[in-house]
Amino acid sequence: MLQTEVGCHYDENIIRDIILIKEASFPLGWEYGDAQEYYSEMFKNKNNINILLKDDGKRIGYLLAIPHNDAVAELKRDDQLIGEDALRYYLETVAILPEYRKKKGFSLLLETLKQELEERKVRNISLHARIAFSLIIQKKLKVTQIRRIARWKYCNYEEPVDYIEAAV
Numbered sequence: 001m002l003q004t005e006v007g008c009h010y011d012e013n014i015i016r017d018i019i020l021i022k023e024a025s026f027p028l029g030w031e032y033g034d035a036q037e038y039y040s041e042m043f044k045n046k047n048n049i050n051i052l053l054k055d056d057g058k059r060i061g062y063l064l065a066i067p068h069n070d071a072v073a074e075l076k077r078d079d080q081l082i083g084e085d086a087l088r089y090y091l092e093t094v095a096i097l098p099e100y101r102k103k104k105g106f107s108l109l110l111e112t113l114k115q116e117l118e119e120r121k122v123r124n125i126s127l128h129a130r131i132a133f134s135l136i137i138q139k140k141l142k143v144t145q146i147r148r149i150a151r152w153k154y155c156n157y158e159e160p161v162d163y164i165e166a167a168v
Helices: 010-027 033-044 070-074 106-118 131-140
Strands: 004-005 049-055 058-067 090-096 125-128 142-154 157-167
Touching: 004 106, 010 033, 010 049, 010 058, 010 090, 049 106, 058 070, 058 106, 070 090, 070 125, 090 106, 106 131, 125 131, 125 142, 131 142, 131 157
Parallel strands: 090 125
Antiparallel strands: 004 049, 049 058, 058 090, 125 157, 142 157
């Protein structure tokens, strides 16, 4: 049975599992320079929302949302139109092990994110999504703005992405 857990304490085993989930979920080369350090910092930052997806206790997915303004400086390089918004969270990453996809895990992660955002009095999110994922997102959220970026550079790849703003 799938369930979520909002990350509330730092644990190296959780970070290890997050890295394994990310490596299994994305193309080779799509990793942070030091994934251990990156995810440890993300997990320790109490402003961030870390949500784990589990199946019978096994960690099978991960969602990370950070305050929108924390992402803006890094994203400006590839998205000159992105602006600050203190009342928004940025969906930094979502990953689910391939063998667990299409089992409503993403919907469960989103519902948990919505609950966490409500507790923080935040009603809006933003994200950059690959086109195939963008279509899924658009069906699950109340999109308020969407725009295509023709050449998004990410880890030596260049592809179009959608920037999405949505109400939760």
